[in-house]
Amino acid sequence: MRFWWVNHKQTVRHEIDDSYLWSPKRTAKGARNHFYDNMRQASPGDAVLSFADGLIRYSGIVIDYASPAPKPDSFESVGSHWSDDGWLLPVAWQPLSQPVRPKDRIAELGPLLPEKYSPIQPDTGNGNQGAYLAEVDKSVYELLVGPAGVRDVSQVLEVPDLDAALARVENQMQKSILDDPTLDATTKKQLVSARYGQGLFRRRIYEFERACRLTSVENPRLLIASHIKPWRSCSSSTERLDGANGLLLAPHVDRLFDRGLISFKDDGEAIISPQLDRNDLCRLGLMDASKKLGTPFHPRQVPYLAFHRENVLLP
Amino acid sequence: MRFWWVNHKQTVRHEIDDSYLWSPKRTAKGARNHFYDNMRQASPGDAVLSFADGLIRYSGIVIDYASPAPKPDSFESVGSHWSDDGWLLPVAWQPLSQPVRPKDRIAELGPLLPEKYSPIQPDTGNGNQGAYLAEVDKSVYELLVGPAGVRDVSQVLEVPDLDAALARVENQMQKSILDDPTLDATTKKQLVSARYGQGLFRRRIYEFERACRLTSVENPRLLIASHIKPWRSCSSSTERLDGANGLLLAPHVDRLFDRGLISFKDDGEAIISPQLDRNDLCRLGLMDASKKLGTPFHPRQVPYLAFHRENVLLP
Numbered sequence: 001m002r003f004w005w006v007n008h009k010q011t012v013r014h015e016i017d018d019s020y021l022w023s024p025k026r027t028a029k030g031a032r033n034h035f036y037d038n039m040r041q042a043s044p045g046d047a048v049l050s051f052a053d054g055l056i057r058y059s060g061i062v063i064d065y066a067s068p069a070p071k072p073d074s075f076e077s078v079g080s081h082w083s084d085d086g087w088l089l090p091v092a093w094q095p096l097s098q099p100v101r102p103k104d105r106i107a108e109l110g111p112l113l114p115e116k117y118s119p120i121q122p123d124t125g126n127g128n129q130g131a132y133l134a135e136v137d138k139s140v141y142e143l144l145v146g147p148a149g150v151r152d153v154s155q156v157l158e159v160p161d162l163d164a165a166l167a168r169v170e171n172q173m174q175k176s177i178l179d180d181p182t183l184d185a186t187t188k189k190q191l192v193s194a195r196y197g198q199g200l201f202r203r204r205i206y207e208f209e210r211a212c213r214l215t216s217v218e219n220p221r222l223l224i225a226s227h228i229k230p231w232r233s234c235s236s237s238t239e240r241l242d243g244a245n246g247l248l249l250a251p252h253v254d255r256l257f258d259r260g261l262i263s264f265k266d267d268g269e270a271i272i273s274p275q276l277d278r279n280d281l282c283r284l285g286l287m288d289a290s291k292k293l294g295t296p297f298h299p300r301q302v303p304y305l306a307f308h309r310e311n312v313l314l315p
Numbered sequence: 316m317r318f319w320w321v322n323h324k325q326t327v328r329h330e331i332d333d334s335y336l337w338s339p340k341r342t343a344k345g346a347r348n349h350f351y352d353n354m355r356q357a358s359p360g361d362a363v364l365s366f367a368d369g370l371i372r373y374s375g376i377v378i379d380y381a382s383p384a385p386k387p388d389s390f391e392s393v394g395s396h397w398s399d400d401g402w403l404l405p406v407a408w409q410p411l412s413q414p415v416r417p418k419d420r421i422a423e424l425g426p427l428l429p430e431k432y433s434p435i436q437p438d439t440g441n442g443n444q445g446a447y448l449a450e451v452d453k454s455v456y457e458l459l460v461g462p463a464g465v466r467d468v469s470q471v472l473e474v475p476d477l478d479a480a481l482a483r484v485e486n487q488m489q490k491s492i493l494d495d496p497t498l499d500a501t502t503k504k505q506l507v508s509a510r511y512g513q514g515l516f517r518r519r520i521y522e523f524e525r526a527c528r529l530t531s532v533e534n535p536r537l538l539i540a541s542h543i544k545p546w547r548s549c550s551s552s553t554e555r556l557d558g559a560n561g562l563l564l565a566p567h568v569d570r571l572f573d574r575g576l577i578s579f580k581d582d583g584e585a586i587i588s589p590q591l592d593r594n595d596l597c598r599l600g601l602m603d604a605s606k607k608l609g610t611p612f613h614p615r616q617v618p619y620l621a622f623h624r625e626n627v628l629l630p
Contacts, residue, residue, distance in 0.1 A: 044536070063538060164513055198479055215598045221359070221379060222570060222595060250599060251566035255537060280537060283530045284565060285600020 001045055003141045004038070004062075005119040005134045007127050008052035014074045016050065016058055020165040021089040022072055023132050034117055035132035039087035040315070042133065043275075046055050047141055051119065051127065056100045059145050060091040065260065065275070068233045068311040073172040089133075090165045100144050112139045129314045144172075170195060170232050187237060194240050197225035204243025208298050212250040214262075214270060214289040224254040226305055228304035230312065244300035252284050263313040268294025275314040316360055317375075319353070319455045320434040320449045322442050323367035329389045331373055331538045335480040336404040337387055338447050349432055350447035354381045354402035354406065355630070357448065358590075362456055363406055366434065366442065367535075371415045375406040375459050380575065380590070383548045388487040404448075415459050427454045454458040485510060485547050487584065502552060509555050512540035519558025523613050527565040529577075529585060529604040539569040543619035559615035567599050578628040581617050583609025590629040 006021055014047040015021055023036045042048070050058040069088035102109055103125030110122035113296050119134035127204045129133075177183065177191050192201030202225040213216040226247050227234070249257055256262040260278040270290045272281065281287055297305060321336055330336055338351045357363070357377045365373040384403035417424055425437035434449035435442050438440030443449075479526065490504050508514030517540040526533040541562050542549070549555045564572055571577040576591040583606045587596065596602055612620060 021390070034465070164508070167511070193479070196478070196482070212598075215600070217595060217598045219592065219595050221574060222567075222599070251570040252537075252568075252599075255566040259536060264482075275533065280532060280534050283527075283532045284567075285530070285604075 001047065002041070002043070003136050003138050004042055004046060004048040005136045005140070006048055006050055007131050007134070008050060012050070012178065013054040014262065015091075018072075018074070018165060019046070019063075019090060019092055021079065021091055021133065022069070023085055024071070024086040025068075026085075033142075035130070035134060036087070038133040038135060039089050041135075042066065042089055048133075049136075049141065049144065050093065051102070054101055054103060054127075056096065056102065056144060058093045058095055061092040062089060063092050064090045065314050067166060067260075069166065069169050070173070070232060072169055074159050088165060088169065096145060101142065105143065108143060109140065112137055112143065136286055151190075162251050166232065173232060173295060183237070185245075191237055191240055194227075195231045197227075197246075201225060201227075201241050201243070202248060204241065205246035205248055207243050208301060209246070209248045212248060212253055213264065213268070213294050214253045214286055215250045217250045222250060223248040224251055226235075226254045226257055228301065229307040230258075233307070233311070242300075242304075244298060245304045253286070256284075257308075260308075260312040260314040262290070263309045264294065264305055265296070266305060267296045271309070271313060272315040316362065317356070317358070318451050318453050318457070319357055319361060320451045321364040321365055321367060321587075322434050322446050327365070327367040330386060330406075331408050333387075333389070333480060333483055334378075334405060334407055335436045336363070336448065337384070337401055339386070339401045340383075340530070348447075350445070350449060351402070352593055353448040353450060354404050356450075357381065357404055363448075365408065366417070366454065369416055369418060369442075371411065371417065371459060373408045373410055374410040377404060378407050379405045380629050381609070382481060382575075383483065383545065384484050385488070385547060387440055387484055390489065403480060403484060403509065411460060417459065420458065423458060424455065424456055425460065427452055435575060462513075463585075479545065498552070506552055509542075510546045512520055512542075516540060516542075516556050516558070516561060519556065520561035520563055522558050523616060524561070524563045527563060527568055528579065528583070528609050529568045529601055532565045538563040539566055541569045541572055543616065544622040545573075548622070548626070557615075557619075559613060560619045568601070569602075572623075573601075575623075575627040575629040577605070578624045579609065579620055581620060582611045585609065586628060587625070588629040605607075 008015065011022070021039065023039050027033050044062055044064055046062040048060040048062060049056050050060060066087040066089040069086060070084045071086055102120060106123070106125035109125070113120065113122045114134070114136065117131070117134050118128060119131045119136065140176060174192055174195065178188055180188070182192070190200045193200035205225055212223060217223060226249050228245050228247060229239060231240055234245070239245055247257065254263070256276065261273045263271045263273070265271060272290055281290065320472060323330065326337070336354065338354050340351060342348050359377055359379055363375040363377060364371050365375060381402040381404040384401060385399045386401055417435060421438070421440035424440070428435065428437045429449070429451065432446070432449050433443060434446045434451065446524055489507055489510060493503055495503070498506070506516045509516035520540055530575040532538060541564050543560050543562060544554060549560070554560055562572070568577070571591065576588045578586045578588070579585060587605055596605065
């Protein structure tokens, strides 16, 4: 379990209300950024403090790994200089009974803060410009919210609205598609169907795939048409409806693939994320399936797989 | 493969456009009806002729088994005397190149029709009042639409918008819930979340269930909160949000349960539908899991399981 501190900007309301954090993957200039990279480091069960306007008002628990997701539409003009390509980290927030002003306790707090990548300045307690998600020591957390503030993870895991934040992002995107005057009615219908693995997208996958790559299931009633590069991350209608961007997977394999717990090499070999518990793999009956050599992918599938390995597969 | 003939009433447009057939489970007086019982007999790959206004204009292929579903809202006042509780059978329709009037060929057709439960009168060719889904001989089908009219099932199974018809029914129900002035905003949100196995409904299941009953998976990120009595079939908000009406299932087990390919006895033992291919069960790694004795269900779960066995489990 790790401890994080987020310096919210103007989007605090959206992020708290809709149970997530969102950051771009890179800076406006395209450079990597330590505080954005931390989004991928955060893991389910980690604790987060929310700092905005000089106050810590909420503590949260990370409820799932970050997923690639475009900037939420609800940000609107806020953060308009940010890249549209980012990480969405689901967090269950709860308000502190009493907001805490770190500046008031900076004498005790300062020495506990990290030397590098601190969220606030250890002498003044002012927020560090440019810091977003920073890692802090457990002692920082305990000083500010007390040991009782560290919630029991098992309780939170019973309440895993895991898909809810992503579903909200996708609902907004779907609305934008339906409102888009440049798309005809047929295309709109196909794009919405594709989100659910149905219609034209599903039919087109059969040009590339015939069965689940891990279980060999061929029965269409048991197969899910899954996007390799997620529907929400596609940059165009073409990508969303491209049969080469799809796999036919048994439902449990689809879930693992969607959550970045498995992926595939270009030659068809399965990759198991270190985040996937071997007991779970075994309970799902996939221990052997994941070891067999698969069929190499079609060249048109390869760029989508590269995206999945880089952005979805959990390191 | 079996051959069916449906006598459409005023709802032909909805049923053709939205790729299904719908009938009540019982007559207005609560009696069983052979033509309604046939809805559960129809299987994926079966052929159907659509008869309306004296003409056969469409032939179709059954794309999935019937599911319990309330009367589609799009029927509106049509069929207002029908029970709200019925069967929805997904069918992929295609228009005939040339509509056929059975009456014109009744001399050849008459002798081929069944003596009992015929869809039309073998002497006059008039539709039989009260007939809905009737079984006919292959020769009837071939006489009217020709052997070429019997489409290759494998082609259709590549296009299995299996969930689409049910999703449309549920979307309409969701809209009714959101428009319902008697429900408060919180309840509406909970009911919509419950449709997706999230929120209050999911939390409440943990009072009864801790892990997948077939795979023993406990990881909440790999578990789906599934309604025992389907969300669309629930008769009240209470049933939709009742934790006793839920199971936590691994995604592939959820799919089998949802499709009626497995169910459970009250003592926890799994039931495998004869419609579930043993090879598929094996490929899904569930051959052993399905044989183990489970934990008996809680008395509050029992009525929901009875509904599932009677209405969802495929005989």
